[in-house]
Amino acid sequence: MPSITIVGAGLGGLTLARVLHTRGITSAVYELDASPTARDQGGTLDLHEESGLRALAEAGLTEQFRAVAREEGEALRILDRHGVVRFEETAEESGGTRPEVDRGELKRILAGSLPDGVVRWGSKVTAVSAGAITLATGEVVETDLVVGADGAWSKVRPLLSDAVPVYSGLSFVEANLSDVDSKHPAAAALVGSGSMFALAGGKGLIAQRNGGGRIRVYAAVETDDPAAVTGLADRERLLELFADFDAGLRALLVDSDGTLVPRPIHALPVGHRWDRVPGVTLLGDAAHVMSPFAGEGANLAMLDATELALALADHADVESALSAYEAALFPRAEEAARDSAANLEACFRPDAPAAMVDQMLAHTAHH
Known part of the structure; x- marks a missing residue:
């Protein structure tokens, strides 16, 4: 052997x-x-x-x-930067x-x-x-x-x-919220039981419900310089960048625990x-x-x-x-x-989240 x-x-x-x-x-x-x-x-x-x-x-x-x-x-919701739900699918609707x-x-x-x-x-x-x-x-x-x-x-x-x-041109800044059902009920309701994407041209907030009452949040930013994301791992600077996002969405960053973690996205x-x-x-x-x-x-x-x-x-x-x-x-x-x-x-085209919504609607119709 x-x-x-x-x-x-x-x-x-x-x-x-x-x-x-x-x-x-x-x-x-x-x-x-x-x-x-x-x-x-x-x-x-x-x-x-x-x-x-x-x-x-x-x-x-x-x-x-x-x-x-x-x-x-498995639940999914897609929002625009104003917090308007543009697509929603429950776990049951997604097929399990x-x-x-x-x-x-x-x-x-x-x-x-x-x-x-x-x-x-x-x-x-x-x-x-x-x-x-x-x-x-x-x-x-x-x-x-x-x-x-x-x-x-x-x-x-x-x-x-x-x-x-190679650097993809997109970076994440990761944040976490804990004990959301009791401490952050608005965030818990906004994200739901699965994943939430709030997208605009060149940036977005992606949140996912984890076990143990936690929500993990990724602030996604298109930037040519992967080193620049380190500077964005600062709440005030990040909130400035998302100043045009709904206050409820920004609260995912405002209320997050601990330090923010920069994560440049690379691909072969x-x-x-x-x-x-x-x-x-x-x-x-x-x-x-x-x-x-x-x-x-x-x-x-x-x-x-x-x-x-x-x-x-x-x-x-x-x-x-x-x-x-x-x-x-x-x-x-x-x-x-x-x-x-x-x-x-x-996901980050100028008309976002239109392309992702269209993709999900086509997928739903196909199934």
Whole structure:
């Protein structure tokens, strides 16, 4: 049996280790974080039938997922900057096929499904080659396969590709509100049980209900300079930028807790691919980081992981498994990246939110 080394214990790396485990294949995951809860794991995700939910089924974790999923989180509303609702869909109307889950809860389930010792928490990878990884301790781990599941700024990717993520022209400033039902009832009513987009030309406020009575808010700003977003992580400056937004929408920023976090959005070129290099491959953001406007990032990472695990289980040798996996990966990722780039552009056009509303109405009519 080949030795399999996974760099990164995000959703993709953990899904790969878990699906391999269910097929009787051992792997080792090396992760810089000291534990699954070492830092904020991010907001809520909607898992899709053909990708994230399928991955959980192959991992044997559907029941555990359903116990923490929030079906009501599928609700969506789109507003203009005046706070006027231009499109609304309840969870029931959306069809119930994309349940929401907090990223931290999903990570807890995946990490908890692995035998002790599979994930080497607190392990910093300092160098990677096609046959080995080197840790900060100086230890060299030799392996038959290195899988880069280590995100947008992957240390594994340079073995396969010279591509680096490029700034998308859009930045987020992240804010949080807690205990919203009792402390911020107006914000709770405005956002609802799912996600809310309030859009105008070149900017917008995106809010999503998380578990535990929290709302996560992203102030989205188009700017050519990704460094400029650091200056916007200041409440007064950010509120000046959104001075033409309704007071109820601005309250999402005014009432938010703690510090604001700048998050420039980067993406790899659409259609990113590489020639087959023996003993190494990528999945998730390491392979195809894109803007979050297709809602596919976590879903694709989990699907990549599942497809790779199944290919390794089904093929007699690693190289034929990797060839089969990558042949399916490249077109799938290219389509999602193209959609993501187009959606980002549509969301912040001068006539926003018209394009997103039209898109949602067309989608609703189709279904």
